[in-house]
Amino acid sequence: MKEGPTIAPIAALAGDPARANMLAALLSGKALTASELANEAGVTVQTASSHLSKLESGGLIAGVKQGRHRYFKLSGHDVAEMLEKMMGVAARAGHLRTRTGPSDPLIRKARVCYDHLAGEMGVRMFDALANAGHLAGKEDKLRLTPRGEKFVTGFGIDLDAIANERRALCKECLDWSMRRHHLAGGLGAALLSRVYALHWARRDKQSRAVHFSPDGERRFLRLFRA
Amino acid sequence: MKEGPTIAPIAALAGDPARANMLAALLSGKALTASELANEAGVTVQTASSHLSKLESGGLIAGVKQGRHRYFKLSGHDVAEMLEKMMGVAARAGHLRTRTGPSDPLIRKARVCYDHLAGEMGVRMFDALANAGHLAGKEDKLRLTPRGEKFVTGFGIDLDAIANERRALCKECLDWSMRRHHLAGGLGAALLSRVYALHWARRDKQSRAVHFSPDGERRFLRLFRA
DNA sequence: ACCATAGTTCGATGGTAGTCGAAGTGTTGG
């Protein structure tokens, strides 16, 4: 008698079309909400919720609560590698599908997340602030350093005005398209407002995209350089 | 709209416990018959037959007919790698099972396959004969070269006697434990008989194992050196 | 020609799992 791992439960999880679509969506490295995954899979949110709990208890994905959302991502590199191997075998065996189109590149680059900046530009801003020592702490204990206070004030933000808001000044927010965090909270909102005010960027009326002007992008990248 | 591979059908194939056991058994590199796989999976041969045809049309395994047997093996390295990745994830997630024990090492080393020698020793003999230029051709068109005729005659085999048998003189036979071929046909049988006659080895009464004596093994390896 | 063995096909059965409507929990924001 020898003990060994069984692939059946793992494979069965990936064997359902709805769950397979969810996993494929997560394979891009994005962290997605339950609703978004339901949409990806083409099922209702109830059904998606059931699938997600199965995937989570099966150890394939991990969920993190964030406000009233719940973000899911693959639980590790090994899962991603496994899925890619399966993709390879599926491709060789001739199993294809038609996916709904990938997200707009503009959405990926810059968009609003509630009232603050997300996407590549949002992540870049967050990284720049952290690397420059303007932000300290982690997750919910994120705070603005004295140097940071000076920096954002110099950028034209009225710290006193937003410091009295009920909501936290600084908060991490898991990014949708990158697998990284960007800045939320009152400060995140104020920074985006200031970007609008300086006419560096404007918000798209239809989508959640944020369009930077050529000059605005140049200035933004210079100010928030990694 | 974008096209891409779907993992669902592949994963669903591996998601059934019976099929998963079959795949796990094949992961060792052995080629197994339908009956053996049925036994591994703990289902009847009818059920196994259904599973095997699904696995084959799904592109995960390939079957080769050999006499009244049908040997199945994984269809490629990519499938084996995929299964191992799944094993890894399953192990991390804590999915274990109890397998029926691995084959006896003695069985793996040398055994009878119908009436000829199989296992590591059988594969070695086949390779040695092929490398020395005693055998030529492939698969069903396998034949003994003039040099080979001289060699086996010198080993004490009466070629005229077995040349008149209805069955083919030389035939490849897919090995069960190695992933290689060994020699079947009239010549294969005659070679094993000669090994018995020389008292290099004897057949186990209970199992299909062939026990070599220390001296016999030495002489065998010297004669059939790769 | 005959029987034994290996494997496949067919048909009926039963269990399981995906699906969604409806109702419930918890969080955000006014």
Added chain:
DNA sequence: CCAACACTTCGACTACCATCGAACTATGGT
């Protein structure tokens, strides 16, 4: 406190599929 939103739980329905008995095909040995 209430309304909106994201998500979960419950329950019932449905559909699929694994399973096996029985019959059929094919190959090999005597």
